[in-house]
Amino acid sequence: MRMVFRWFGEGNDTVSLRHIRHIPGVEGIVWALHDLPAGEEWPLARILEVKRQAEEFGLHTEVVESVNVHEDIKLGLPTRDLYIERYIRTIEQLAHAGVKVICYNFMPVFDWARTDLFRKRPDGSTALFFEKARIHGIDPFELVRTINENSSLTMPGWEPERLSRLTELFEAYRTVDEEALWTHLAYFLQAVIPVAERNGIQMAIHPDDPPWSIFGLPRILTGQNNLRRFLQLVDSPSNGITLCTGSLGANPDNDLIAMIHEFHDRIPFTHIRNVNVYENGDFIETSHRTEDGTVDIAGVVKAYQELGFNGYCRPDHGRHIWDEVCRPGYGLYDRALGIMYLWGLWDAYQRVAADAAASERKEAVR
Template sequence: MRMVFRWYGEGNDTVTLEQIRQIPGVEGIVWALHDLPAGEEWPMERIAEYKEKAAAYGLHTEVVESVNVHEDIKLGLPSRDYYIDNYKKTIVKLAEAGVKTICYNFMPVFDWVRTDLYKELGDGATALFYEKAKIEGMDPAELVDRIANELNFTMPGWEPERLKQLSPLFAAYREVSEEQLWSNLRYFLEAIIPVAEDCGIQMAIHPDDPPWPIFGLPRIMTGADAFRRLLGLVDSPANGLTLCSGSLGANPRNDIPAMIREFAGRIPFAHIRNVRVYDNGDFIETSHRTSDGTVDIAGIVQAYHQTGFTGYARPDHGRHIWGEQCRPGYGLYDRALGIMYLWGLWDSLEHGRKERLA
């Protein structure tokens, strides 16, 4: 397991590279050019700039999250070929800069949805929260007003240029069924996966967050059946998964350790985090500790260890603790605690393996 840490860049993140390199076992950053609109070709000089900054602190830039997919590609519009061509050019440039894994998603309009960015927990910490009844009775424009206007940072999936087109996008997606979205995903993968394979890059799709339809929009990356279908669309080692335990864990029917064992070898990137799911369908993000949520984090780490996982992993979202003022879900303290919990589980499994071999 190769531990990495998401970083949004200077001036767009309260966490510094100096702090990241002091977290035990962290070897690289997970990064992106968040200020570029989806569909633009990434400039080589900007890519090199990130690589140089990270290298100055002994960190690599081998994982990118995300090269966002333009909505015209998801909608299957005639203009998609232009944006796919830009995507392919960006893959080639990233490979030249040493990138090994690109995380992306195929979620219409919203990359993730929560109703509260700072819901208070019993101990005074706050965390990202999803209230099912509010979403079911809410106009999506109201959600944008509630969430996007609270943000002091750019947030993937909530880019201003995308949100300005909210009404036309929803109108366009009324004509897109789940099967049509699958067809559009196949078209995209058939175009980019050969390029990624030639470049030695693994594409790793992120599951939908949460893993069910919202606001009438189709959602297709929701669990094991979807992953089987995805991997069969273009059967290539370059076509893989970002297995996110938090996104998938919002649906208790998802058996994440079983998925890890089934799809071993096709998971280049793991997001490991916990959520507590309530009987009414609400969920809140918790510490990484297994007993604090309803996701079997210990079982997940055990499954990665048993399958010989050598891919990249990051602690994903954390709570906001100890008065830290930070990007929602992406402070330093709780993610660093999460890393040490994950290392503790991993090291105990390694110790047990060595004892058995002795």
């Protein structure tokens, strides 16, 4: 397991590279050029500048999250070929800079959704919260405004410029159902995966967050059957999954450990985080500790350890603790605590496995 930490760039993150370097076992950052809108080609000079910044602190830039997919590609519009060509050139530029994994998603309009960015928890901390009943009645324009008004930093997937296109996008998606979205995804993959394969890059799609439809928009990467279908669209080692335990874990019917065992050779990148799901379908993000949520984090780490997982891993959203002022879900303190919990589990499972192997060798000598 290769530990990395998401960083949003100088001037756009409350967490510094110097502080990230202090976290034991973190070897690289997960980054992106967040100021560039979806559909723009990433300039090599900008890519190399981020690499230089990270290497100054002994960190690599081998994982990018995200190279966002333009809505015209998801909608299957004639203009999609232009944006796919730009995406391909970006893949080539990133490969030139040593990038190994590109995380992306195929969610229409919204990359993720929460109804409260700072829901207070019993211990006094705050966390991202999703109220299932409220999302059905809320105006998406109101939700976008709330997201942006409650964060002084840009929120990926909720950039202010999206406000100007919401009406247009919702109208366009009226004719796009799940099967159409699958078709548009296959078209995209058939174009970019061969390029990724030639350049030694693994594309790793992020599941839908939450893993069900919101605002009547189609969502297709929601569970084990759909992830299996996705991998079969283009059967290539460069066509992989970012397995996010928090996104998929918001639906208690999803068997995360079964997914890890089935797809482990196609998981180059994993997000490990916990959520507490309530009986009514609401959920709140918690500490990474297994007992604090409904995701079997200990079981997830054990599955990865048993399978010899050597992909990239990052702690995902954390609580806001110790009066830290930070991007919602992306402070330093709770994510650093999460990393140490994950390492504790990993090291303990490794020790148990090593002790068992040693005992077997002794028995064989006898």
